[in-house]
Amino acid sequence: MTRLSVNINKVALLRNSRVGNYPDLYQFAKDCEEFGAQGITVHPRPDERHIRYADIPILKNIVKTEYNIEGYPSKEFMELVIKVKPDQCTLVPDAPGVLTSNTGWDTKTHQIFLTDIVSELQEAGIRVSLFLNADMDMVSSVVATGTDRIELYTGTYATAFLQDKEDAVKAHAEISKTVHQLGIGINAGHDLNLQNLKFYKESLPNLKEVSIGHAFIADSLYYGLKSTIQMYRNNLC
Template sequence: MTRLSVNINKIATLRNARGGNNPNVVRVAQDAERFGAQGITVHPRPDERHIRYQDVLDLKEVVTTEFNIEGNPDERFIELVKRVRPDQVTLVPDAPDAITSNAGWDTLRHADHLRRLVDTFKSDGIRVSIFVDANERIVEGAKATGTDRIELYTEPYAAEFYDNREHAIASFVQAARVANDLGLGLNAGHDLNLDNLRYFAENIPGLLEVSIGHALISDALYFGLENTIQMYLRELSNV
């Protein structure tokens, strides 16, 4: 079964909007695990507008499932990840002022840089995943960096899903097949939700993990966090 990693950035956004420590990010992560989440994802950004670097250190002490730290690998990020040594680091090429991630790495253009990063993290025993678009050549380029996994950037799939889901998923299926043939582990994330998740998981061969934050936390406002996590898990378990 594809594993569900819950991205708790939006919990930190809500906390930061008011100040103080309500909702408590650490408590929410612990509850998410108790409710069935198989991993916790955070994406610290340089301005700390949601997850703070101290949050990452605090979470390291309590997360008992898979801990995934994603972000743009600037010097501060690299230092944080090497200090925390999470189960997985996901390298994302988002600009400091980006509202959210909006593209994957060009693994051909940035091959040398990515190779150095992969070596840096793997030397500390951290599994590495590279955030990429669903493009065969980009997937092949990722393999050449020595990364363990790739994470497919799924916003284009989600954007076209309601109009033509067969066409929306076609490039992702092909990219997944290439990843499988190359021996790359396969993750996915961005704009996956209760409407489009099952179809994606049903059709993507070898899908190991999905990371979901915004949609899941938004659904939790209506359904409650425990019920929402169970709803997402059911979408994956029925594949």
């Protein structure tokens, strides 16, 4: 079964629009797990516009399923992650001011850099996932980094799904099959929702985990948190 990790950044963004901790970010994480989420994902950014660095250790003590921290491996980020020791660290190539993660690593160009970062995290006992486009040309350099998993960027899939879902998922299915055979696990995330998730899961039988935030939080406004978790879980069976 593919695991559902809920990205709670948007809850933190709403909290940060006022003084205090309302909505209660930490209770929200607890409730997600109680209602069936199998992981919690956070992505602290340098400007702390949603998840704050101070949230990271607090959530470490709260999350009982899988704790996944995403981010660009800056010095400050790496120090925090190694101190907190989440279950998984997903490395993304975001520039400091980017609105959202919208492309994967060029692992050919950054292979040496990523190899060192992956090794440092693994030595701390943290599973590592690299955010990657569905680009077969990157496979050899991905393997060379020693990463445990890749997280396929699904933004382009979500857009193309509306026109031709078979064509939209083709490259994802191919790279998933290849890296799985090479012993690397497959995660996915970005713009997955209740319309395109089930087909994506069915097309990638080796998919281990999806991280969903924006669509999940939007759907929760209509259906409620508990019902939304079950709806997404049903699409992953």
